[in-house]
Amino acid sequence: KVTFEGHKVLRIVPKDEVQLSLIKDLEEMMEFELDFWRGVTTVSNPVDVRVPFHVLKSVKDYLETQNIDYSAMIEDLQMILDKEQKEMAAARVPQPKN
């Protein structure tokens, strides 16, 4: 089962057309294995991207070097997935038959 330890979902907000195009370039970089949850649209529209742990530093460096604003929308993806699993399991506890 694929797990997502250390993956973050970053919210990136392009300020101008140049930044927009730089984020589009990021979308094309298959080697980063980025998963764009909300793709690149227009200036000021947020882009949400899941970044695997092993490329997190490179992606952050890329954004910071280009002065592109970002924040962590989801700090720890696996933590939310574990919680979701727990809730589903709890909901599935068989009810006593009447």
Place this chain on the structure above:
Amino acid sequence: TDSFDFANYHTLGEIYSFQDMLVAENPNIVSKIVIGQSYEGRPLNVLKFSTGGTNRPAIWIDTGIHSREWVTQASGLWFAKKIVTDYGTDPALTAILSQMDIFLEIATNPDGYAFTHSGNRMWRKTRKPNPGSSCVGVDPNRNWDAGFGEPGASSNPCSETYRGPSAHSESEVKSIVDFVKSHGNIKAFISIHSYSQMLMYPYGYKRTPTNDAAELHKVAQKAISDLTSLYGTKYTYGSIIDTIYQASGNTIDWTYEQGIKYSYTFELRDTGRYGFLLPASQIIPTAQETWLALMSIMDHTSKNPY
């Protein structure tokens, strides 16, 4: 189905059982149609809500074509129950069903959905292998024969928006295509995704507005006003290309080009706090507010025959 837990996410098996149970409980109004098989051989089930007649004009609703968008399948379950509960008590829905049938496909990409439970919660695409690539699956919302292969989809099998080798290459898509064509009397087609809180109409693959853009916009405006009235959830609306981005080969561009005027696609909650991991506590509010918008579109469709 009265004791079904609509406030939690469910496995594909539970969804299939729910569908069978709903049919068994309401044989006068619900039946199950299998329109095809997924790549891995799972049935593509569609619930048909009908009060009689043959080949009545119909409304199509699908949820879960992108498997990881769990709130959509969960909302589909809630819609199914809502239809049987409200029929006979809600005058608007009763009037719609007196003239039209409703088709609801809850798990439109069952292989992907099963895989989100067993292998990768973040899986979006179908599960068919791509010859010559280690990457699996096609984006079933880029696989339709409407601007297929044009900008707004990827030709790379490793991309999340991979369009596939040819239009309708995915059985999950082809089965709907065949069903829509053979039915021939579908008047509204609503394909439901998450997240971003949007309601959109064609086109996605080109900038040219549709001939019905003004009416589609007005209907969207009313639908969103109704949706927002419940919990204040803010939606944007417009054509796909103006509201999100260029997306070629998408579902509703194809349905519109087949002559289904009222072709819409939703992006349900949220705007980016949880993304595809919307907490289960938000399923029912999401479904409730979406239902108001669906009712608005269905009502308009039934009152404006074409």
